[in-house]
Amino acid sequence: MNNSDLSGQRVLLTGATGFLGGATAVILAGQGAQVRALARRPEKGVFLKSRENIEIVQGDITDAERMRSVSEGCDYVVHVAAALGGTLKYQERMNVEGTRNVMLGAASAGVKRVVHVSSIAVYGYHYEGDITEDFIQKPGRVPYNITKSQAEMVVREIGTAHDVPYSIIRPGMIYGPRSNAWTKTIFRLARLRPTPFLGDGSGFVHPIYVDDVVSMIVAALTHPMAVGEAFNCSADPAPTWRAFIGGYSQLAGHSRWLALPVFPMKIISPLIETLLTLRGEPQELPALITFLSAHKTYRTTKAQELLGWSAQVSLQTGIQRCAPWLREQGLLHE
Numbered sequence: 162m163n164n165s166d167l168s169g170q171r172v173l174l175t176g177a178t179g180f181l182g183g184a185t186a187v188i189l190a191g192q193g194a195q196v197r198a199l200a201r202r203p204e205k206g207v208f209l210k211s212r213e214n215i216e217i218v219q220g221d222i223t224d225a226e227r228m229r230s231v232s233e234g235c236d237y238v239v240h241v242a243a244a245l246g247g248t249l250k251y252q253e254r255m256n257v258e259g260t261r262n263v264m265l266g267a268a269s270a271g272v273k274r275v276v277h278v279s280s281i282a283v284y285g286y287h288y289e290g291d292i293t294e295d296f297i298q299k300p301g302r303v304p305y306n307i308t309k310s311q312a313e314m315v316v317r318e319i320g321t322a323h324d325v326p327y328s329i330i331r332p333g334m335i336y337g338p339r340s341n342a343w344t345k346t347i348f349r350l351a352r353l354r355p356t357p358f359l360g361d362g363s364g365f366v367h368p369i370y371v372d373d374v375v376s377m378i379v380a381a382l383t384h385p386m387a388v389g390e391a392f393n394c395s396a397d398p399a400p401t402w403r404a405f406i407g408g409y410s411q412l413a414g415h416s417r418w419l420a421l422p423v424f425p426m427k428i429i430s431p432l433i434e435t436l437l438t439l440r441g442e443p444q445e446l447p448a449l450i451t452f453l454s455a456h457k458t459y460r461t462t463k464a465q466e467l468l469g470w471s472a473q474v475s476l477q478t479g480i481q482r483c484a485p486w487l488r489e490q491g492l493l494h495e
C-alpha cells in the first residue's frame with residue numbers, strides 16, 4: 162500500500178486541535194483521506210474548519226461511549242491526543258485510560274489499523290549511546306514518561322486481545338510551525354544575545370521536523386510490515402544542542418553562546434525536584450541535566466529497513482521553514 166491508498170479511507174484522528182494532530186489532519190486530508198478530527202473543544206479546531214476532507218467532531222478520549230460512537234464507520238485510527246503535563250493521576254486518566262477507550266472504540270469499529278503516537282520518553286533518561294526499539298523501557302518516576310509507557314502496554318494488550326492491528330511510533334522532540342515547546346520556546350531562548358545554556362551544548366538533542374513525523378504516521382498506517390511494531394522517529398544521527406539552538410540563533414541573526422556552569426544546577430536540582438514532587442509533578446532533574454549532556458541517538462534503522470522511512474527535512478531546512486510562523490507570532494522581525 163502506498164500513500165495514495167489512503168484516498169477515500171475514513172480516518173479517526175485524536176488530538177487534531179494540537180500541534181502534531183493539526184499537521185496530521187492537513188496532510189492526511191491532502192492525500193485524500195476522509196479525516197474525522199476529534200476535538201474536546203471544536204472551537205480550537207477553527208484552523209481546520211472549511212478544509213476539504215476534514216470533519217470536526219466533538220469528543221473526549223476519557224469518554225468510552227463517545228469513543229465507540231465516533232469510531233463507527235472508520236477504516237483507521239490515528240491516536241495523537243495526550244496530556245503532556247500534570248499530575249500522575251491526571252496523566253493516567255488522559256494517557257492510559259484515554260488510550261484504552263481509543264483502542265476499545267477501534268476494536269468495536271473493526272478498523273484496519275491503529276497508529277498510536279508514543280514518545281522516546283518511554284526509555285527514560287538513563288540510557289547512553291545507540292538506543293533501539295527493543296530496549297527495556299525505564300520511564301522512572303516522571304508522570305509523562307510513566308503514562309506514555311503504560312499507554313503502549315494498553316495498545317498491545319487490547320490490540321492482541323481484540324485482534325486490532327496496531328503500530329506505535331516514538332517521536333523525539335517534534336518541532337515546526339505551531340510547536341510551542343521546540344520552536345516557540347527554544348526560539349525565545351535562542352534569540353537572546355548571548356544565548357544562555359547549560360555547558361557548551363555538545364550533548365545530543367533529538368529533534369524531528371513535524372512533517373517527518375506525519376510521514377512516519379502514514380507509513381505506520383499503511384505499510385504491512387508496521388503491524389505490531391514500534392518505531393523510533395528522531396534525528397539519526399542526533400545533532401548537538403549547540404547545532405539545534407544555534408540554528409534558531411542564526412535565524413535571529415547572531416551566534417553568541419553563554420555556557421552556564423552545570424555544577425551549581427546539579428547542586429540545586431534535588432531541591433527543585435523535591436518542590437515539584439510536593440506539587441504532585443515529580444521530575445528527575447539531576448538525570449535530566451545529565452540527559453542534556455549525554456551522547457545518545459535513538460536509532461531509526463528499523464523504520465528505514467522495514468518501512469523505507471527516513472527523515473527528509475534537515476535541521477537547517479526545518480528551522481528555515483519555521484521562520485514565517487515565528488514572524489506571524491511576532492517573534493522574528495527581519
Ligand SMILES: NC(=O)c1ccc[n+]([C@@H]2O[C@H](COP(=O)([O-])OP(=O)(O)OC[C@H]3O[C@@H](n4cnc5c(N)ncnc54)[C@H](OP(=O)(O)O)[C@@H]3O)[C@@H](O)[C@H]2O)c1
Pocket residue numbers: 175176177178179180181182199200201202205220221222223240241242243244245255259278279280281309331332333334335336342343
Ligand atoms: N511535541 C513533542 O515534542 C512530542 C514528542 C514526542 C511525542 N509527542 C506525542 O505527540 C502527541 C501530540 O503532541 P503535541 O505536541 O501535538 O501536543 P498538543 O499540541 O498539546 O496536542 C495534544 C492534543 O491532545 C488533545 N487532548 C488532550 N487530552 C484530550 C482528551 N481527554 N480528549 C480529547 N483530546 C485530548 C488536545 O486537545 P485540546 O486542544 O482540547 O487541549 C490536543 O489536541 C502526544 O501523544 C505526545 O505525547 C509529542
